[in-house]
Amino acid sequence: MANEHPRQPGALVIGIGNAYRSDDAAGLIAARRIKERVSEHCSVMENAGEGTSLMELWKNADRVVVIDAVRSGAAPGTVRRFDAALHPLPASVFRGATHAFSLPEAIELSRALQQLPRQLIVYGVEAHNFEAGNNLSPAIESAMQQLVGCVLQELLDTNASRGQEVPVVRS
Amino acid sequence: MSKQPARTIKVDILARVEGEGALYVKLKGDQVQDVKLKIYEPPRFFEALLRGRNFAEAPDITARICGICPVAYQMSAVHAMEDACGVKVEGQLRALRRLLYCGEWIESHTLHVYLLHAPDFLGYQDAIQMAKDHPGVVQRGLQLKKTGNEIVTLLGGREIHPINVRVGGFYKLPLRSEFAALAERLKWARDAALETVRFVAKLPFPDFERDYIFVALRHPNEYPFNDGRLVSNRGLDIPIGDYDANFSEEHVQHSNALHSVLKQQGAYFVGPLARYGLNFDRLSPLAQEAAREAGLAPVCRNPFQSIIVRSVEIVYACDEALRIIEQYERPEKPAINIHPRAATGYGCTEAPRGILYHRYRVDEEGTILEAKIVPPTSQNQKTIEQDLGQFVPKFLSLPEEELRWQCEQAVRNYDPCISCATHFLRLEIDRV
Numbered sequence: 001m002a003n004e005h006p007r008q009p010g011a012l013v014i015g016i017g018n019a020y021r022s023d024d025a026a027g028l029i030a031a032r033r034i035k036e037r038v039s040e041h042c043s044v045m046e047n048a049g050e051g052t053s054l055m056e057l058w059k060n061a062d063r064v065v066v067i068d069a070v071r072s073g074a075a076p077g078t079v080r081r082f083d084a085a086l087h088p089l090p091a092s093v094f095r096g097a098t099h100a101f102s103l104p105e106a107i108e109l110s111r112a113l114q115q116l117p118r119q120l121i122v123y124g125v126e127a128h129n130f131e132a133g134n135n136l137s138p139a140i141e142s143a144m145q146q147l148v149g150c151v152l153q154e155l156l157d158t159n160a161s162r163g164q165e166v167p168v169v170r171s
Numbered sequence: 172m173s174k175q176p177a178r179t180i181k182v183d184i185l186a187r188v189e190g191e192g193a194l195y196v197k198l199k200g201d202q203v204q205d206v207k208l209k210i211y212e213p214p215r216f217f218e219a220l221l222r223g224r225n226f227a228e229a230p231d232i233t234a235r236i237c238g239i240c241p242v243a244y245q246m247s248a249v250h251a252m253e254d255a256c257g258v259k260v261e262g263q264l265r266a267l268r269r270l271l272y273c274g275e276w277i278e279s280h281t282l283h284v285y286l287l288h289a290p291d292f293l294g295y296q297d298a299i300q301m302a303k304d305h306p307g308v309v310q311r312g313l314q315l316k317k318t319g320n321e322i323v324t325l326l327g328g329r330e331i332h333p334i335n336v337r338v339g340g341f342y343k344l345p346l347r348s349e350f351a352a353l354a355e356r357l358k359w360a361r362d363a364a365l366e367t368v369r370f371v372a373k374l375p376f377p378d379f380e381r382d383y384i385f386v387a388l389r390h391p392n393e394y395p396f397n398d399g400r401l402v403s404n405r406g407l408d409i410p411i412g413d414y415d416a417n418f419s420e421e422h423v424q425h426s427n428a429l430h431s432v433l434k435q436q437g438a439y440f441v442g443p444l445a446r447y448g449l450n451f452d453r454l455s456p457l458a459q460e461a462a463r464e465a466g467l468a469p470v471c472r473n474p475f476q477s478i479i480v481r482s483v484e485i486v487y488a489c490d491e492a493l494r495i496i497e498q499y500e501r502p503e504k505p506a507i508n509i510h511p512r513a514a515t516g517y518g519c520t521e522a523p524r525g526i527l528y529h530r531y532r533v534d535e536e537g538t539i540l541e542a543k544i545v546p547p548t549s550q551n552q553k554t555i556e557q558d559l560g561q562f563v564p565k566f567l568s569l570p571e572e573e574l575r576w577q578c579e580q581a582v583r584n585y586d587p588c589i590s591c592a593t594h595f596l597r598l599e600i601d602r603v
Contacts, residue, residue, distance in 0.1 A: 105298070112302040
């Protein structure tokens with residue numbers, strides 16, 4: 001069943017996380033910092049990671065960037081980029097999600113229902129610690145600037161390549 | 172006399188269960204030697220976090236314990252605080268709380284029925300595979316869940332967690348006119364819920380029943396959400412303030428969650444089957460009719476058929492939501508006045524998965540001195556393990572892969588929210 005809604009111009013950034021699970025807040029914090037740097041043509045949202053709510057958020061979007069903390073054994077603070085429109089998210093990186101129906105499942109169900117946005121890029125930042133707590137580990141705090149920079153560059157690059165009129169990043 | 176071979180079935184990660192869990196079943200011949208449902212518990216972060224905070228912060232803090240049922244945590248919290256303050260929220264504010272709970276039940280039950288449970292019965296690996304063959308069915312589920320979300324958003328606000336709930340009522344009240352569009356959506360949802368009952372009624376169910384001790388709230392007139400006495404099908408009938416005198420928590424070595432037991436009786440069962448079995452006469456006529464047409468008796472003891480009972484509860488929640496919207500008259504004030512006092516307050520409300528108990532001790536300024544939270548899934552832990560102990564021998568003739576699949580499914584019958592049972596969401600799992 002193809003999506004019949006017209007897609008919104010501009011971009012959508014979704015930060016996924018849980019503020020009470022230490023490094024699991026990374027996606028939320030990245031989203032907040034990105035929000036300070038983008039124009040009104042870019043929506044920035046925070047999400048707890050429940051899959052059906054993600055599907056609702058990106059259903060009418062054309063270009064989406066999702067940011068989430070991951071735990072895959074890489075060095076804490078490692079930032080990786082995945083093109084979810086092309087491939088499912090690798091289970092080795094996005095395994096063990098806290099919700100039964102979360103980001104990887106939401107992407108695949110959207111794909112099966114032909115509701116994926118034209119562009120869906122996922123940035124995963126390697127976490128150190130998901131224990132209960134309110135703070136980011138130092139390695140993840142250090143990675144924030146790089147992460148935010150990558151996403152902003154992503155938004156600029158796709159803007160330029162599409163010859164978009166709407167500026168998504170504030171100069 | 173031959174030596175029976177020992178067989179171990181291990182499922183390291185239970186797919187399609189909220190949070191994480193691991194299942195371990197040890198067999199010797201046709202005897203179940205051991206069943207362990209593994210749950211990991213970090214320190215009791217939220218109970219500790221609440222200590223020293225103001226009583227008014229309890230709904231906001233506890234809403235973060237569970238991403239799937241924040242309303243349930245808020246409701247148990249506000250009721251407990253109002254109990255401590257010696258006040259009761261009545262009238263339209265009470266009705267709006269029921270409406271909010273309807274929204275969460277619709278959301279939570281629909282997610283489970285369509286995306287977590289139905290694939291099992293139809294032989295699909297997951298909902299994604301099911302969607303390839305049955306896109307219309309899955310779309311119906313997504314739209315039905317979305318209607319539940321819309322109730323919660325309208326009443327609870329647009330953030331990750333509902334922000335409009337407070338001790339004494341709400342911060343902002345909707346106008347009657349704001350409900351008009353939602354009411355039209357709910358009429359569609361009610362029909363979709365009836366379709367859901369018909370759909371699940373046809374699924375193939377294993378022949379499995381146990382004589383459970385059901386525990387739920389019971390109210391003189393209503394199918395229970397926020398109010399009632401705690402009852403069982405074995406004669407329990409107590410005010411919720413007597414919870415601690417009748418239930419206890421045992422720390423179990425292999426599982427870091429605590430196992431709840433009814434004193435002198437043992438394992439008990441909370442959630443849809445318990446509510447339904449103890450409150451069938453309180454369902455709306457439409458929901459009762461849907462249950463009957465699906466072939467259910469007023470009491471259901473087959474945990475696999477919980478998918479039908481959840482679907483009946485979705486019908487009820489749509490019905491009840493429409494009834495509340497129909498009679499709604501916006502009150503003058505969004506909340507009643509609250510004055511803290513030194514006291515202990517008790518709250519026990521029916522989360523989608525069963526009774527959720529909160530107890531708080533506060534001082535004369537309303538500072539929380541102590542908090543105790545008992546989620547429904549941790550109350551079902553022992554029963555789930557016992558079910559597996561009973562279930563596995565009956566199906567030993569199945570090939571191993573199928574037997575393992577049935578074990579996983581048996582756990583999914585309970586729609587366990589392991590993140591709630593351990594009070595916190597956790598990502599790391601030990602692969603043994």
